[in-house]
Amino acid sequence: MSKHHDEPLIELNGLFKTYDGAGFGAAKKKVHAVHDVSLTIMPGETLGLVGESGCGKSTTGRMAARLLQPSAGNITYRGRDLSLLRGRESKTMRKAIQYVFQDPYASLNPKFTIADLLEEPLRIHKLGDKAERRRQVDAMLETIGLNSSYARRYVHELSGGQRQRIGIARALMLKPEFLILDEPVSALDVSVQSQILNLLKDLQKQYGLTYLFISHDLNVVHYMSDRVAVMYMGKLVEIADVEGLYHAPFHPYTQALISAIPSEQRGKRSERRLLTGEIPDALSIPEGCSFHTRCPYVRDSCRRETPPIIGMGESRTVRCHLYPVDEGLDYGETKVALG
């Protein structure tokens, strides 16, 4: 489904985002919202970014969209480092990468009409005159399945699904190549959710878009993504092609995540791997592997040092002591049997 050129479109290299916690001077605790995240996204591909609340997936997404300044690391677009771009080049980059917000109600100015909202990107980048912009707005409304009569209406007059369509339309006005979708369907009912997911798939085909699809809903991520990256407490714990991840997850956390999905087959519940304990507080991330406090296979090494990310076969990586670097490992073998 995805057309792979050899050259990656977007690369996140060693991204960090740390916030100052409470305390002064030495006692000042640092909160590592995102810790050394590196991702490569190929043109036309959909990379899923999945994890529970507080894992840093949204922060990573906002840094990729240049909405948030990373504390360290950089982002390259077609091989060019974004932070070094100046003037015209930086402008074109800003058009090429767009972000779709999770809550369309908060991210669309309630005092603007739909037309104003969609014209704004064109106005900021001084593209076309009034009539031309109006024409593009009407065309975009048709593309996302709303007729141009919506142009004069306000956000609070629309339903959840319609608002999300406007959020997507606004991100498309500048004809971007790369779209970062932050939980685009989490707030929607199932019937509306499927309409938006279909729309996103159609738009991807029609405009050859590349998606970073952020979500906590594993069913939705599975449906939308070619590859999936799993995050826990600010760190990447596993990256895999979507079938590999769902059928043979390596990392114990991914296994727990996938087995926790409520499914309609009655029997599934019985062999679920229940995680004990709570998601740790962001202020006090556990030492070593941050998952060790809840991991059923915790060992001494897990408590002491953070496992490195190692390659496991063609397009898979994992960060877990169960898969030590030195051992001659038959790649692709799931270390821990599921049932």
Added chain:
Amino acid sequence: MPLLTDWVKKAIEPEPSSQQRNCRLPEAGERDEDELLAVRNLSVNVKSSSRPVIEGIDLTVGRGEIVGIVGESGCGKSVLSLSIMGLLPSALKLGGGELRLNGQSLHQASQRQIRSMRGKHMSMIFQDPMTSLNPTLTIGEQLTESLRLHLKLGGREARERAVLWLRRTGLPRPEAILSSYPHQLSGGMRQRVMIAIALCCEPELLIADEPTTALDVTIQAQILDVLFRIREEEQTSILFISHDLGVIAELCDRVAVMYAGQIVEQGTVEELFESPQHPYTIGLMKSIPKPEKKGMRLYAIPGTVPSLHDRGEGCRFQSRCAHAAAICLDAMPALEHRGGSHAVRCFLASGERREMDV
């Protein structure tokens, strides 16, 4: 697998006994002692316009049974749960129909009588654990409050029972939690406290209004397991409300699907998930992104839910139904039995239905 905690072991044992019981849908009027909650033709109206928000609700919950109510936002599932508890917002009022808990009629009872049953015979947990606890009272105060009210338990005795129930919902260090404040606990821990508060007086019925929707999937699994285990150990009946078909399928014995204020389909989980009859249920199930649907377009039910004032006379789903016939526009179908306890509110006799790919 020595590492498995005892809960998981318990989960692996053969399916719970309640499966074998044939949950017949008893006819109106006939009382059988196995029935804890009986709802007959219940309706709730808007006070100002007396327009029905929910109507014609027929539902029963047996002892030790978990009955699910599934529906999308605005279908009236929360209004139903609040009407049973007698906690309807001031803008709504109980229209007609009967509400019976343990044989006692709730629809005729006075406010005082219903209040004495709340917490004692029926209790409720809610969706957002972050806001459902009083921020200025300790967990202990909020737990012992019910024990003192209903069981007249003194200080030490109440504390002991509180600690017992906190431990039962799987909370570590229950004594420490008693003296802590809600903001010091995570979402999952607060939901366990809510369950402890709701069940500490051992009510027969627990109503759970989307208790895991605001939680992460690994925490949700833990909470569902607590509910399942409590039903096993205490025979507490649970009325579980959710918009997530997966959660319903996993936890419930029987389920009712609600749409625009009405129950459109009802039956055991097997009946409903293996052979759904109502076009809305079918459409809903086909909209869920499942692994086997990868690469295919998802089915999307056309149109939107009719609002309160333009529901029209006929079937409320007719404007979005692919099989809408003339009769669907002018008459309201009744909830008819289709074998076993499976009931559907749809005119299309099963034989006549054109093949719908499930």
Added chain:
Amino acid sequence: MESKSTLTMRLGLAIIALLGTMAAVSLLYVPYDVNEMNIAGRLQSPGALHWFGTDNFGRDIFSRVMEASKTAFLVGAVAVTIGLVAGFIIGATAGYLGGWTDEVLMRMIDALLAFPGILLALILVTVFEPNLFQTMIAIGVLSVPNFARVIRSGFFQYKEAEFVVAARGLGASHATVILRHVMPHIVSPIIVAASLSFSTAILVEAALSYLGLGVQPPDPSWGRMLSESQSYIGKAPWFALAPGVFIALTVLGFNLLGDGLRDLRDKKT
């Protein structure tokens, strides 16, 4: 049925309109010459000739009350303008820049607020000769803190709003963000603050003039009429009632307008 808040707002506007026309009319016509003394006819009770009776010098109370309404509106308007302009500059700078600027500016505002009610006006009036102009300046300074706080919190609240982040993400400049996105949301809280500070201004002016430190003769003032009336409270109680009622009515009008607008705004956003 019209919502309660639009009703309160309408009632407030009606009262202000009534008093406003009275003040406007007093510019052209007043039943009796405000200073025309008639010792023989002094302290008459309200009657056909003198609707509100006459004061200790026989002057017509109704005409003086009409004349004084002009001062009240004038003082209110000027004070609110000073408060709004200065308040906006301080509030906007503190709100948008945040950090140390915000900390220092807000402590200055707290310092101003440490002089409650008319105290701040009393200091300025001690230093300068008490007169109408001086009163307006003093009350203007008095209303700066309220505006500054309202505008600052408006900026803070909307600076972090998602739609502002979105606009910046699209490459919008600071100026565009402030003018197109943040300002429209701050206008209504400012209007609410303006109407409430108008009523405070009228109360403070009345108090200052009552103490003889506000508006000086010959400029008319409800406050000073009240202080004159106090020694005749036994013989001519109506003398003290008329100005008091008008102060209360004007303040009520602006308070109702402010409350109505605030409830409306809360409903809409």
Added chain:
Amino acid sequence: MYWARKSFTLLLTLAFVLLLTFFAFRIIPGNPASAILGMEASQEQISELEQKLGIEGPLHLQFFRWAGGVIQLDFGHSIRFSEPVLSLIASRLPVTLSLAAMSLAITLLVALPLGIAAARARGRFADLFISLTSQLGLAIPSFWMGIVLILVFGLTLKWFTVSTFVPWSENAWLALKSLTLPAIALAVPQIAIVVRYLRTTMLEQMNEDYVRTAKSKGLSNANVYYKHVLRNALIPVVTVVGINFGEILAGSLVIEGVFTLPGMGRLLMTAIGNRDYPLVQGMVLLIAFTVIIINFVVDLSYRWLDPKIRLK
């Protein structure tokens, strides 16, 4: 960390108050000493008065000398009464403080029950009536309320003898009686403010989810209101009480004029009349400091009452 930040903000505010009071009396056009003594005064008389006023020498030196004095509670000498400012204030303080305390007590005793009643009777007659009266209470200037009270209770009903103040030391009951009317006049606008504020916070808390949980436990309405809702609604009201005290202090300056009470207000008016700058400056500064300290204490108690902040 929290304490450091809190005390820093307090000190910064106090510093600004000092600066403001100092410069407010330095922007006097021309030389204040010659303004007071008039045109014919000789040079030494002027410089002698300047020395007394502490306004000779460069500005910053004046400030440090003055501020140093203030810290040791030496507010300089009043020109008119040639007595230390502090002793003058001390003599008048009891009346003003007891008036303010009484007024605050009346405010809380009346406003709290009314606010709760209005919230519980939401939308019904009692709520409408209380809201309307509090709207009136806000609009009526307190000094006019004083005059009306004198007219009604003093002259017509003769319950209170007006304009004869008996000091506490002599006869507590009479002193209390003479302070009642002014305290009520001062309290009326404050009651209106507290009633409206408490009503709003009560209504907000009533929509919170934990109230629904409390009801689902089978608690009676009264139990839900007083044990759950009121406890959360009262916390923000504490901050309003802090502001109330400042407004009451300022209001008493005027009310003492209406009821001819020998308090700080009357002293301040005479000081202003005589352009007695050191006395005015000292009194104004003392009031400002009291207001800031009270707000600081109120802010601390607000944080201590709310477990979310106390147990950060």
